[in-house]
Amino acid sequence: MTGTAGAGPLLLGVRHHGPGSARAVRAALDAARPATVLIEGPPEADALVPLAADPDLRPPVALLAHAVDEPGRSAFWPFAAFSPEWVAVRWALEHGVPARFIDLPAAHTLAWDAELPPGEGEETRTTEGERVRVDPLAELAGAAGYDDPERWWEDVVEHRGPGERDPFAPFEALAEAMGALRERYGAGGRPRDLVREAHMRLRLRAARKESGDAVAVVCGAWHVPALRERTTVTADRALLKGLPKVKADLTWVPWTHRRLARSSGYGAGIDSPGWYGHLFHAPDRPVERWLTKVAGLLRAEDRIVSSAHVIEAVRLADTLAAVRGRPLPGLGETTDAVRAVMCDGSDVPLALVHDRLVVGDVLGEVPDSAPAVPLQRDLVRRQRSLRLKPEALERELELDLRGETDAGRSRLLHRLRLLGIGWGEPGPSRGSTGTFRETWRLRWEPELSVRVAEAGVWGTTVAAAARARAEADAAAAGALADVTALAERCLLAGLPDALPAVMRALTDRAALDTDVGHLAQALPALVRSLRYGDVRGTATRALSEVAAGLAERIFVGLPPACTALDSDAAELMRGHVDAVHTAVGLLGEAAAGAGGAAPAPVPDGTGRVRGLGGLRRRWRGVLHVLAGRDTVAGVVRGRAVRLLTDEGELGGGEAARLMGLALSPGTPPADAAAWIEGFVGGGGGMLLVHDERLLGLVDSWLTEVPAQAFTDVLPLLRRTFAAYDPGVRRTLGELVRRGSGDRGDPVARRLVAPGFGAGPDAERADAVLPVLRLLLGTATEESLTGVGA
Template identity: 70%
Template sequence: MTARTTDLREAAGPPPAARGGPDEDLVLLGVRHHGPGSARAVRAALDAYRPQAVLIEGPPEADALTALAADPAMRPPVALLAHVVDDPSRAAFWPFAEFSPEWVAIRWAAKAGAELRFIDLPAAHTLALRAAGSAEGVEPAGPTGPPDPAAPGEPAALAPPDAPAAAAQLRIDPLAVLAETAGYDDPERWWEDAVEHRAGEDDALAPFAALAEAMGAIRETYGDGGHDQDAVREAHMRLRIREARRAYDRTAVVCGAWHVPALAARTTAAADRARLKGLPKAKVETTWVPWTHRRLSRASGYGAGIDSPGWYRHLFTAQDRPVTRWMTKVAGLLREEDLPVSSAHVIEAVRLADTLAAMRGRPLAGLGETTDAIRAVMCDGSDVPLALIHDRLVVGDVLGEVPPDAPAVPLARDLAREQRSLRLKPEALERELELDLRKDIDAGRSRLLHRLRLLHIEWGEPVASRGGKGTFRETWRLRWEPEAAIRVAEAGIWGTTVRAAASAKAQDAALRAGTLAEVTAVAEWCLQAGLSDALPMVMRMLADRAALDADVAHLAAALPALVRAVRYGDVRGTDSAALGEVAAGLAERICVGFPSACVGLDADAARQMRTHLDEVHRALGLLPDRPPAAAGAEGGSPEGGGAESGGAGAGELRERWAAVLRAIADRDGAIPGLLRGAAARLLVDEGRLPAAQAARLMGLALSTGAGPVEGAGWIEGFLAGGGMLLVHDERLLALVDGWLAGVPAEAFTDVLPLLRRTFAEFESGARRSLGELVRRGPSGAGRAPAASGESGPPGFGAGLDQARADAAAQTVRLLLGAMTGADLAERPGG
């Protein structure tokens, strides 16, 4: 190659796209990102052309990472991640699937020993331009844009979910234009017929030449098609292509088909450099991260997304009979879900799919035909199983893997080490994890998940446990999303290990807390996450805030979290003695100030105070008699911090609280009826208020002088615990019934919403029993004399049905294994 030839090439630019053969020094392979047909065609073209250099659309900062693509531990789907060093939230992904043409080219170059380079606009400029566009009020292309399968393949950006997409709506979908020109109303269907189902051809480069010609016609008509940043990107690509052509005799470029006409255009290097001059720049870091099929789908918002990554992977990996193999997969999935699917179903579904393809003029049954056949044959016309098939197979939950020696922030390396040691592998499929905190490995898993939540790395979410309500049980819903890599990079500013980062984050959260309840929440989190390093500082903040805060509502809001923390410390084996002392001190101050804090409240404030009343009552009931640190000592010690040494014990605190409840329940109208009724109900539930005294308090609250609204508030507070109290105590029911019957008509409309809200919270069985009792007339005041022969509980029938009782007794004896031969003979039909 002479210098004169090189100069001419640089002046003229690249030759026409993909018309080259073995004698040409450059071919442009325009593809659809994540297209299995394009991937097969690229592999065939590279095998035929045998380039010395392979150039791929992607960030040049990743050139140093290409060697990892050949590592056996690298399993797609994976993505290149680039983020700004000082602001990891400004980041972008370049995803690759097993069936992505770019990934096929990367693997081919690694195997053939060809030079591999990325030629797109550097991520340093891309992320800086995105930040500049946001600052100017122009939202860059991101997850909110429409799918653009054959177009530029812009990186998946972390943009706000509510970003305006007005500019994105003006973009041209080149596949839609080609499909409409060919007479198709569905671009996906046209692409499958034209590319995915196309049989092999003798000339491996011919399909790329045809696609380049079509894209050229579209760009002549629509210009940049709404992709206003493409001119800058394509200028940089042309410069990198010129560099490769000077260095190698044969160069292949794999890029989005949309770019091929621009890369083949005749321009000068000076013009391209001028277009790139003055671009903003940021310092970035790049690495490989796992990706998922779900994030490749259009629902993920990635600009080059696809509807059915699982289906496309199947088309790419199935060596022969793809429809038959697909139906077999579907049958296996349905059988796992206990649906009756036989081999005959599979055979009939394949026949129906092929018939539908022939009727619709398609070369091979596509996803539409297979779905219709599955619905008709395997699902009996129901779309419910189809939703499962779409989620598990058509989209899929495949999660890629990257080698452990891939570049990563120290925090990410420590997290990977923790995951391996705890045998807690990240998975894309959502699953529930049951933990028993009495086991060391489960306790370690719980600490790790709580630490990650504190760092806003949302891998796991705690949910209600089905195995019991003990404090030693936890249930987590786990699902690993690729965005977690960004969160890990962001959390790296707090420390190099998960524990150190979570401790620093907890201390910062305690310093920034605006209320006492927020500080107690941080303290509880420290206990759950096992952050003993951060707990002393958080405890100092908690003690200072508690000493200065005189608002009883604030103290009441803080107490439940403290008590939960003490209980967590007990089951997790951590020292929570200091927390127990603070909790006891808060409880004493609440007992002193709570009655006066309830005086003179309006309806909204009373409702809020009633919530605090219930939470404090529940918290004091859970407060252990002695803190865990003092439980093993005889009588405790000043250093041990037992509740007895630092203040009142839990038993004494509960007695004080009972006195507070009695004072509130006996108070006159200065305290809202809602609070007085709630206090009376709590006393009744604990057996501290006899039924006769409860009836007396209800009678006073529902007297004529109390007022209907105040009486309705008392009933709402008293009955908040459920309606079974009225079912079993007809004296109280008679008081409520008599009061309600005597409410004046003019006040009834004010009382009715309160009563409806109260009774709507009852279980259906309690409401039904109350309705039956009221229909018959409750016992006590206002009830008619009992009918002759009536026995048993009042209001529940006129005596015992002996025959039904005997049948029930025989069944009970049979269940207990106490039935004799005589008993069996006496049974009806025995």
């Protein structure tokens, strides 16, 4: 009978990733000593079982199956150290007993997942017209009067003492309960389980032919009644007939505790893998050991937690368990105790405990002997040579590209991003704006193993695969900006061999694209790429020529493109003007830093020849045209005046004259407000602080806006001034409040405030001299007379 040694196959129904089940499985196997161990899992993985004895294979790990012709189609079978299936595999290897997997082959699973949409053909239990899937644990917990399946499982299984006399008793009880559920609900809304169980029965029959009844089966408790069911071989084979099939490869891959949680999408996941791992590994006094770990974590985060806190938390957890009628404190009781005693009732530090300990960031390891695609092996070699170890916990990596090791790390991470393997995400560098520094946020997720297998179609090494992928992306790119961004990524990834194909695509699209907006979007990425030549040692001559050609075309087409625009299009064009201005500035820096090695001059289409050095002068001419043309949108005209002012091309008087014209009574208030937004928007507050004439013009115009138009321009002005820092807004308000002057002549109006006089105040300056001498150590007794009085 089920669960009785010597009376038929030993069917050990378990909960996946349950530490109590894992301990019970080991006890039952030690007592029964079966000749063969069968485990729920894909049979193609039988050849991978011996690797579980390798000391370099450290759980959590997972069996990864992927379709050979379509690596992105994949499936995982995770194992933790406290998984009953892993315990069974390890027991079989330690005792020299064959261990085999008996679930539906991965070849069918992968093909089935692709052909059957989720939910198609599923049998369900109907409740008030709704179709639901049965959760066995929830049903049993509800029958026992529990509202939480996790708490019921802890009380019934996890808190059982290790000294049970009959190691088979818990499996018999669980099998009986599952049998009652299967009688009532059938497949429980899981029609695929019927096919899986037919294959399990066939594999069980084959094992019994070899070993008789000395066979142990470790599977989900839900399947035990089906394995006990008396069916014919013909009926089981009929269920398996005609199943779709693909060619599949399997291997071991690292897994994480976080991916064992339900939130990962894995159906047999658990809520608290870190807690379950602790229960499995704790030899005794699990509550005391757990709360000690919590105290250590909180101390590491600079919270004051003493031994007395731990003692009181243990007492409170025991008391809560007694009040709630539980045999031992569970996760709920320990969490409540930690919140009350160690966290002062706050859930903020408790969230850290949940993330770091209850769930955890443990990452498994897989030995080199595990099967892997060539790309995976090359990636592992690169990681080791660059001392860049994958970690489950997110960390920040600062790189200095002037060093060979950091430069190699940067190239590897950028190449992986080209391949769609998002191990690292670039972020803003702190404390430096130079191109020789990079900041990355690294975090290795198990799904990246699938991405590596999927990217294996591009090549056998990371460099070769990234190059092939870049060339393919260049040929398939539809927008000019996509190609320029790809060129930038190729330079970042150190792939000069891919640049010819990318440059051909870039040249072709640039020649055909006549949209100034598209050209303006493409130029910044192209110009940024020129800055990597010095740091990364990459030749950028071809990029310089294309960038100069794009810039010339933008200069010609931009003024006509800025006319007859609505408000949204004008705002978008202002962004293009800013981007081109920044790009032209970088082009000028590239020309200045070339040291005589600047690219060859480029024809500008008018018979004249211009190099990078003349682009800034040509661009200023375009800005002058935009600033003085009435048909150009107000926000663009205002921006052009602002950029010219920043460049020193316009004196304060000329900028004030242009502003006065834009804010004259004949200009519609909406157009005037747009001009102001273009001029002082995006950090222009300090310009108004230091130029009182401009502030006076804005103030006078605003006070004279008609009441009926004020409500129309107010949202635009609020958006403009809300972007300023609070200190700038406060200073502007003080200047306006204290201002005085001739309001009849806005250009001549001056805002005079204390500290903002027309000239220096010698008397006030002399007052600080004694203090300065005291600070500098040059003070005399005479000079200190009156200080502090």
